[in-house]
Amino acid sequence: MVRSEEQLFRVFADVLNVEIASVTEALSPETFPNWDSLATVNLVAELEQAFGVQFDILEIVAFDNVGIVKSILMEKGVVF
Amino acid sequence: MQTPRGWPESVAGLVAAATESGRIAAIRDALKAIRALPQAQQGRLFRLGICRTFTVETRLDALTLGLATLPCRPEIIVGDLESIEQLLLDDRSAMLQAAPDALLVLWRLEELHSRLAFEHDAMNAEERERAATEVINRIESLCTQYVKVAAAPLFLSTLPRQSASSAGMNDVYSPHAPRHAILRINQTLLELAARNSQIHVFDFSGWAENAGALAFDLKMDLYARQPISSRLLMSFATALADSLRPLLVSPAKVLVLDLDNVLWGGVLGEDGVAGLKIGHDFPGNVYRRIQLHALALKRRGVLLALLSKNNFADVEQAFSTLPDMPLKLGDFAALRVNWREKDENLLDIAQELDLGPDSFVFVDDQSFERERMRFRLPEVRVLEASEDPLQTLHVLTQCRAFDTYRTSSEDKRRSSDYAAQAARRKLESNSQDPQAFLFTLQLQARIAEVEDATIPRAVQMLGKTNQFNVTTRRHTEADVRRMRAIRANILLLLSLSDRFGDQGIVGLAIALGDSASGKLTLDSFLLSCRAIGRGAEQALWSSLLARASAMGYTELHAEYLRTSKNQQVENLFERLGMARRESSTGEHRQYTLELPSHHPQPAWIDSIGEGVGTSGA
Numbered sequence: 001m002v003r004s005e006e007q008l009f010r011v012f013a014d015v016l017n018v019e020i021a022s023v024t025e026a027l028s029p030e031t032f033p034n035w036d037s038l039a040t041v042n043l044v045a046e047l048e049q050a051f052g053v054q055f056d057i058l059e060i061v062a063f064d065n066v067g068i069v070k071s072i073l074m075e076k077g078v079v080f
Numbered sequence: 081m082q083t084p085r086g087w088p089e090s091v092a093g094l095v096a097a098a099t100e101s102g103r104i105a106a107i108r109d110a111l112k113a114i115r116a117l118p119q120a121q122q123g124r125l126f127r128l129g130i131c132r133t134f135t136v137e138t139r140l141d142a143l144t145l146g147l148a149t150l151p152c153r154p155e156i157i158v159g160d161l162e163s164i165e166q167l168l169l170d171d172r173s174a175m176l177q178a179a180p181d182a183l184l185v186l187w188r189l190e191e192l193h194s195r196l197a198f199e200h201d202a203m204n205a206e207e208r209e210r211a212a213t214e215v216i217n218r219i220e221s222l223c224t225q226y227v228k229v230a231a232a233p234l235f236l237s238t239l240p241r242q243s244a245s246s247a248g249m250n251d252v253y254s255p256h257a258p259r260h261a262i263l264r265i266n267q268t269l270l271e272l273a274a275r276n277s278q279i280h281v282f283d284f285s286g287w288a289e290n291a292g293a294l295a296f297d298l299k300m301d302l303y304a305r306q307p308i309s310s311r312l313l314m315s316f317a318t319a320l321a322d323s324l325r326p327l328l329v330s331p332a333k334v335l336v337l338d339l340d341n342v343l344w345g346g347v348l349g350e351d352g353v354a355g356l357k358i359g360h361d362f363p364g365n366v367y368r369r370i371q372l373h374a375l376a377l378k379r380r381g382v383l384l385a386l387l388s389k390n391n392f393a394d395v396e397q398a399f400s401t402l403p404d405m406p407l408k409l410g411d412f413a414a415l416r417v418n419w420r421e422k423d424e425n426l427l428d429i430a431q432e433l434d435l436g437p438d439s440f441v442f443v444d445d446q447s448f449e450r451e452r453m454r455f456r457l458p459e460v461r462v463l464e465a466s467e468d469p470l471q472t473l474h475v476l477t478q479c480r481a482f483d484t485y486r487t488s489s490e491d492k493r494r495s496s497d498y499a500a501q502a503a504r505r506k507l508e509s510n511s512q513d514p515q516a517f518l519f520t521l522q523l524q525a526r527i528a529e530v531e532d533a534t535i536p537r538a539v540q541m542l543g544k545t546n547q548f549n550v551t552t553r554r555h556t557e558a559d560v561r562r563m564r565a566i567r568a569n570i571l572l573l574l575s576l577s578d579r580f581g582d583q584g585i586v587g588l589a590i591a592l593g594d595s596a597s598g599k600l601t602l603d604s605f606l607l608s609c610r611a612i613g614r615g616a617e618q619a620l621w622s623s624l625l626a627r628a629s630a631m632g633y634t635e636l637h638a639e640y641l642r643t644s645k646n647q648q649v650e651n652l653f654e655r656l657g658m659a660r661r662e663s664s665t666g667e668h669r670q671y672t673l674e675l676p677s678h679h680p681q682p683a684w685i686d687s688i689g690e691g692v693g694t695s696g697a
Contacts, residue, residue: 010105014103014104014105014108015104037304038135038137038138038304039138040304041135041138041300041303041304041306041310042104042138042139042310044299044300045300045310045311046103046104046310049101049102049103049310049311050103056299057299057302057303060299060303
């Protein structure tokens, strides 16, 4: 099943509580202070549920920006 | 998750969707819809303080939604990790300064004693014993000191079995597995709660057992010390809300049961007594379980009522001839077996038992009857029973409407009380002169100060009494503790008995004193419904005046605040000899009385007890 980038951005918008328009592939914990480790916990839960995948711990610590998360999802077989 | 009666279906739908998915956006939408409801439907502000040894703050929205459906307007304050004693035992801590309505401690053995949790097999028996005792001592001393500094109820969670435990054979057979320590600690928690009415238990471990292997998420536990799995957060929030419910919602008092296809299989009027299914074989055993559950509720103080469209003679015959019927007709505090509409019968029973329709839970397998009841009497809690008896058994055992923290001896006595009440009514109708009737009752009144053990009953009466209640102030347990701690205040309880039985504690007076000005103000004065009409208020009033006079007060102030239900006491203070201030209106009347003063004990009541006419402790 092909997933839209919008679905991915929607998860970030929900978890970080921002407008979807402000989510880009470059969005990262450095540029966005709301994205702390607790937000990452929620991101993992929401992404796992939305895309039907499981992340391992090494992948989670590599969540450095939206683009990287997208590429990890693609490695898991999610097609955008 | 159940939503309160009266919330629109659209909101209930959003809550159901959020509970189902647990997704952040769904929970946010549900909360937004709830916050848009009129404030009266949202309930009162309820502040919960959480002290914990692990992370819960990532998803406070889930906990907030769980509590909001009680209903209340929740505000959750989370304290710093692991600083439980600092937060709970220092009255200047940010936690206690926030004046929470309740406090919750969430903890695990993993943090309380990590060696016992992970290296128990490296310890010898004596060391393990000492380790468990250390944890128990810590919990006990937390409780002892907490009740001295704070008045809010404290909920201590039971420790769940380890989320990371291997649970292999080694764990099952090993005498030193941490489960033994956990059982011992949890047992202590239950004993602490049984001893002190300010301490409660939140059964975290019970939730974890029900939720099973998915309750905890080791990955997120190790990554962010957030053990409760995100997928099950709403289930956790529901369990937490269930355990706080009795603080906010008055429990229901009457279980109204239909007969055909609820208490037995089949329709009496069509199948005859011989065709009914009840007993030890399927499906009769399902109906038997329903009856056993109803009886268990009765033993806890819930009144049972039977509403059935049948011929009474047939029903009597079925109850007396069917073997394996746990329920007897005598178990029902009220029966309406006739062809009238069920809502009319229910109202009739409500009047007979002196209760409002909101005290009733209604069980009927017919959707027509349920819908009609919802439409005619929206205050009645209607369970989603069905023609499938397993569904009926399920909704009945899952029903939280009767939940209370403790069953007081008054609760357990309630069913026999109502039988005695019926006997009194009979005697009353036989006797002409009401005074003479009262003398035949051989009434005894007993007045005592509110004590630790009787605080829950005082709070219960404050919460439930509507009719004989001059101010209808719904004080919480914490409020009563606070008022009781001030020596200038007078808090009296009235117990009543007569030749038909002991009715237990049925009256309460609270007067707040100011020794400097000599002024005493009546805060609450109430009698439980089952004690009305016997002049018991005069016994309570007489003791209150005696005590107030002995304590040196010079004036007593009282007020009547009208509600839709308390008109029977609008002239009470006149009857008790107080002077009404001319400026005060019908809705809000104010009264004064100069002290010292005396009110005679009614001649038909024998007043006994420590405290009559002596000064307050």
